[in-house]
Amino acid sequence: MSAYRIGRVLLVLVLALSGCAVRWETPRDPGPAPRGSGGDVATPALRDVERFWSAAYPGLSGGQPFAPVSGGYHPYTRRDLPPPCGDERPAYQPNAFYCPAGDFIAWDAETLVPQLEEGFGPLLVGVVMAHEYGHAVQSRLKLTEQPTVVLEQQADCFAGAWTADVLAGRSTAFTGVTPAQLDNTVAGLLLLRDEPGTSARNPQAHGNAFDRIRALQDGVEKGAGLCAGYRAGNVPVTEVPFSTAEEAATGGxxxxxxxxxxxxxxxxxxxxxxxxxxxxxxxxxxxxxxxxxxxxxxxxxxxxxxxxxxxxxxxxxxxxxxxxxxxxxxxxxxxxxxxxxxxxxxxxxxxxxxxxxxxxxxxxxxxxxxxxxxxxxxxxxxxxxxxxxxxxxxxxxxxxxxxxxxxxxxxxxxxxxxxxxxxxxxxxxxxxxxxx
Ligand SMILES: [Zn+2]
Known part of the structure; x- marks a missing residue:
């Protein structure tokens, strides 16, 4: 199971990067700030991701048709928990995840998704959902026997392939995406990176922002076929642990x-x-x-x-x-x-x-x-x-x-x-x- 987490350190980055807080020159027009829609962005995004995979999946599966997740979509809150995933008891986490045992996608509709939408715009929510759906696609294509960091970057790459489809104007959920909205989405990926100093071998590792953005852009520029070929030997991973205790203490x-x-x-x-x-x-x-x-x-x-x-x-x-x-x-x-x-x-x-x-x-x-x-x-x-x-x-x-x-x-x-x-x-x- 993979998860997005918002750590304390990362929240600082949200503050630093949202809106024009970092602008330190005479402000140019930053355009309208992204605002929460107050509605459910995740469900229409997931439906659109399914539309994308219905068309793209047969090209990767030797012609097999795409089967959407059988366990459904599950928004959850603190009081209304997600269904159990295999043997794991449901617990509230500010996450989004794909559960292979139940073949479902669940997300925190109370904190995580509203924060992502408010801070970075609805397309970031779409990218997060497309990433989780990417794990469902990995299960279907039997690609899951790989190191976590490769699987996570592959899911980011799949999300990029969907993003390219959105940019090409085929999406039913997102239309007229501007370069500024794309930049906001990339800024949001910085929030969702691993903390600096994480080893790429860490079983929880998703990748640093540099690698995750590369994976997303691979998908945008080269499509889902390239993503499906991601293996430990051909994905450049720049994430490294701190080399000394002093470096860890100063953050380098x-x-x-x-x-x-x-x-x-x-x-x-x-x-x-x-x-x-x-x-x-x-x-x-x-x-x-x-x-x-x-x-x-x-x-x-x-x-x-x-x-x-x-x-x-x-x-x-x-x-x-x-x-x-x-x-x-x-x-x-x-x-x-x-x-x-x-x-x-x-x-x-x-x-x-x-x-x-x-x-x-x-x-x-x-x-x-x-x-x-x-x-x-x-x-x-x-x-x-x-x-x-x-x-x-x-x-x-x-x-x-x-x-x-x-x-x-x-x-x-x-x-x-x-x-x-x-x-x-x-x-x-x-x-x-x-x-x-
Ligand atoms: Zn993941």
Whole structure:
């Protein structure tokens, strides 16, 4: 049985990521905030998931028709518990789950589903239901003899395949989904991730947000057939446990000033190695100008990364960021590698501009994000003792940062959904993945 849980730590993330709480630049129009419908979103979503599988399942089962869950749908509350699942006595949990013994899907209609809908919009409820239904599909396709983390990512991938169907306009439950709603849904997946430091071998492991979003996007982009082929040997799992007790105690976060200093020096050194590979030219050290609120250094045409609070100045070739605003907005709310993501983006922006490539349009923005990911790849793959290294949770912090400053509606026409995908290409494939 698999379950979604809201932990104490994760609730902090909800607060950090819902609505425009993380916006730390002069607010752009955030669009209407998602609101609870007050009605049941889960049941129509499940019916729509069944519609999807009726069409898609025969392609995976050698032509066998799809059989919907025989045990039905079971919304439950504290006072009205779900039916027993096998030998397990019913108990209230703020979860959604598929019960293989009873072939039914149940969800907490009192807390979990209303919170997800209120905080992130109804499509996240649909994705959660499609994930649970994915476990029912695994039972039917006899795919369940795999490590939990693979099964969970496969269920996320199946949910992505359904999401693609929604985006293609075939859904009866969700219509006219916007890039901003998709970004909200991805922000919700951050809430449902494992706590940093969870081992991928943990029997409860669902995956960190970085891996779960990859699985969802695999399903969106490549369809259910790819998901059905997920096995332990072909799914990249980046979730790792903390390596020392000290790392576990600090959550792997460096103090703010130290983080800025260490990340800046590391990015400079990385581009000293990477830029010649990219262009055949040497890298000239990049000037960094931290400033205090409201007094940025003069730049005639800044190339904004996070509003005007952090930018690359192409005319004078330097990067600048508002150090007083970064601390609470990114470091305090998300973690040290949220600052790393922003610095990585600024350095990548400089590299892209210096080689004469665009940074402002969609293609340019995605190239910048891929190049930022190539630095993360270097951090992840280097030998121990050769500079700073990423700790558990850091990849999720990068994703959270992209969701904080890279949402749909920016000038470049990209969404956080697209930008996370481009960033991940750089992380998983390194610089080569950005040179195509
Ligand atoms: Zn699951």
């Amino acid at each position: 976060d460096l103090p703010y000033a130290e983080a800025i200093d260490a990340l800046s020096r590391d990015a400079q050194a990385y581009w000293g190695r990477a830029y010649p590979r990219l262009t055949g030219q040497p890298w000239q050290p990049l000037r960094i100008e931290p400033f205090r609120a409201g007094s940025p250094p003069e730049c005639p045409a800044p190339d904004a990364s996070a509003g005007g609070s952090a930018f690359y100045c192409p005319g004078a070739d330097f990067i600048a960021f508002d150090t007083a605003r970064l601390a609470p907005a990114l470091y305090g709310r998300i973690g040290d590698n949220a600052v790393g993501m922003l610095l990585g983006d600024l350095f990548a922006r400089a590299a892209q501009a210096r080689r004469g490539a665009g940074t402002q349009d969609r293609k340019g923005q995605l190239a910048v994000d891929c190049l930022a990911g190539s630095w993360t790849s270097d951090l992840l793959t280097r030998e121990a003792g050769t500079g700073i290294r990423l700790s558990p949770g850091d990849l999720d912090e990068a994703v959270a940062a992209l969701l904080a400053f890279g949402r749909a509606g920016e000038g470049s026409g990209t969404s956080a959904f697209d930008r996370i995908g481009a960033y991940r290409d750089g992380v998983l494939q390194g610089l080569d993945g950005c040179m195509g």
